[in-house]
Amino acid sequence: MYKKARMKKVCWFDQNSIEPDYKDQRMMESFITERGKIVPRRLSGVCAKHQKALSVAIKRARYLAMIPFVAENIR
Amino acid sequence: MKRPYESIVIFDGTLSDDTIIGESKKIEEFLAKNAAFESTAVWGKRHMAYIIKKKKTGVYHLFNYTGEGDIAGKLDKFLKLNEAVLRHITVARVDRQAKADVVAPSSEERA
Numbered sequence: 001m002y003k004k005a006r007m008k009k010v011c012w013f014d015q016n017s018i019e020p021d022y023k024d025q026r027m028m029e030s031f032i033t034e035r036g037k038i039v040p041r042r043l044s045g046v047c048a049k050h051q052k053a054l055s056v057a058i059k060r061a062r063y064l065a066m067i068p069f070v071a072e073n074i075r
Numbered sequence: 076m077k078r079p080y081e082s083i084v085i086f087d088g089t090l091s092d093d094t095i096i097g098e099s100k101k102i103e104e105f106l107a108k109n110a111a112f113e114s115t116a117v118w119g120k121r122h123m124a125y126i127i128k129k130k131k132t133g134v135y136h137l138f139n140y141t142g143e144g145d146i147a148g149k150l151d152k153f154l155k156l157n158e159a160v161l162r163h164i165t166v167a168r169v170d171r172q173a174k175a176d177v178v179a180p181s182s183e184e185r186a
């Protein structure tokens with residue numbers, strides 16, 4: 001059987017040459033799941049360096065109630 | 076060694092605008108006394124993602140300043156006593172050029 005050809009994912013932060021910022025609510029929202037969990041980099045394609053910074057940023061944004069710890073409908 | 080810092084303070088959203096401006100001024104004065112105060116950015120009233128101290132809305136203020144390493148602890152002590160402050164955070168600031176034109180992808184776009 002042939003393996004399905006997959007396109008190589010590129011880190012979104014490297015591509016746009018920006019860094020994760022906890023003050024950017026929209027950016028933070030785009031890297032969490034519906035439940036409020038952090039999207040794994042195997043799915044998002046973010047590089048290890050930026051994933052680390054992103055996880056810190058998401059945790060800061062959660063503390064400031066900009067994004068939820070857990071989605072409202074599950075709580 | 077002096078370093079640039081930023082603090083975000085969430086004020087109680089149920090308070091009047093005048094009260095919040097007054098409290099914000101107090102913080103500015105405190106920072107001017109203990110560090111080199113630079114600027115304040117008002118983000119306005121926002122609906123919070125979860126309830127804090129039985130409040131659903133908060134008014135976000137961002138303070139920029141440069142100070143010694145002990146300023147974070149001093150500010151923390153100062154804000155803890157303030158009833159109008161729901162929550163606050165102090166972070167060592169990294170000054171980067173803002174790229175306003177780049178918008179984060181939605182979760183569907185990325186998948």
